Amino acid sequence: MLIALFRAVIMYALVIFSLRLMGKRQLGELQPSELVITILVSNIATLPIENLTLPIITGIIPIITLVCLDVLMSVASMKFRGLRRVLSGSPKVIISNGEIDQKLLHELRYTTDDLMESLRSYNIFDISEIQFAVVETTGKISVYQKFENQPVTAEMLSLKGKSSNPPELIVDDGKIVPTALKRLGLDEKWLRMRLKSENTNLSDVFIMTASDEKSVKIIKKQKPQKDF
DSSP: OHHHHHHHHHHHHHHHHHHHHHTOOOGGGOOHHHHHHHHHHHHHHHHHHHOTTSOTHHHHHHHHHHHHHHHHHHHHHHHOHHHHHHHHOOOEEEEETTEEOHHHHHHTTOOHHHHHHHHHTTTOOOGGGEEEEEEOTTSOEEEEEOGGGSOOOHHHHHTTTOOOOOOEEEEETTEEOHHHHHHTTOOHHHHHHHHHHTTOOGGGEEEEEEOTTOOEEEEEOOOOOOOO
16 A cells, blocks of 8 residues: 555656646647647556556656657757647638638638637627637637727727738748748748848847738847856
8 A cells, every 4th residue: 555655656746747847738738749748648657556566667767758758859849840830730820801711621620610619719709800810739719800890999099990910920930931921922032121121130030020011020039148
């Protein structure tokens, strides 16, 4: 009995440490690869607890291996956008200016019930009110309402008559996002000319967004601080 209790305490501490090291969030926010690792870790942790004939090291080593693999893949996906798309996919625009991309909706295996349920969580019951809706890599739908359907604020009154899509991410950690440029009707030539006018190199950009009106927001990479 004491051995089982001792093992349970060790595995509990190891799983908590592993999840903290992986930097995980709520279950619904996990990427597919992160969810797989989390499920495997929880299953492996139960083996030495249920079967006292197994050495506890048979649970510890696989968990540490999986955690190290997850950390390495996370670092690699930060550096290589293509790998990030393979592991986690990419956001998909399913509604634009009140029009549903039905083909994409079927490819994502989203039913109309799934879609309407997600919209109702934003208190939206009429699809024509939506300017922009995106299925995130976690499966969650993010929605941006048309200007005239948004709750009225003082700022909105000053912008009366204007309606546009939310800004798009066109540069991600020094790398161009071609799909976003295409949706905005822009190209790489325009992007480089805009960066030149801002006296900024592409490699120095951490985040750059652009709107339909071609207004941009640039956040430069932070330079590493020198230790003295």
